[in-house]
Amino acid sequence: MVREKTGASEVPLELPPGSSVAVVRDALSRRFGIPDILGKCAWAVNQEYASIETPLQDGDEIAVIPAVSGG
């Protein structure tokens, strides 16, 4: 869903050291103009659920996780 709205499935980002997931969320919101959608999504860092405050390191993979509907 987010991929369809943004036209992007992977977005490399360069961020200041000590950035948290919130910084990623804000950067993506600004770049793609979708703050409302991102505000409703969960986040994963290196394939594990994370909070907005989770600190990030170089090379981390951050994923936007909209409401899941498996099964």
Next chain:
Amino acid sequence: MTDWIEITSEPLNTEAAVAFVTDPAAGGIDVFLGTTRAEKSASGQALGALDYEAYLEMASRQLNDLAAAARERWPVIKAAILHRVGRVRVGQPSVIIAVSTPHRAQAFEACRFLIDELKRDVAIWKREVWEDGSGDWVHPPHSSPPSPAV
């Protein structure tokens, strides 16, 4: 003990799942199939299929973690958790969960736990495909974003 955990674009095979968990130590085997249910859209279109998509690395890890969690709570002998990605037509299974345990109550409970947790948490999404090819992502009505594991 290795369980059969797989996310695949191939049609799912119930017999194979049952055969996998079958074991002389088991007194009960519980099998759950999640199937695409026929629906009609607001404009009267029939549902043709559900298209499933997964964040593969994360979903695979989560399914393995779920099997481990079930093993901590019940004496699971073997488990099979199979989820399909791609197009799943009405009546077809998108997910098969099979567990074998010494006694039947454990099999029911472990199987229920696995499907309930899978639906709540695992990074898999579906979108509806109506007769005319249109469709939107499914937003479960009572879902809230999963929180990080404690």
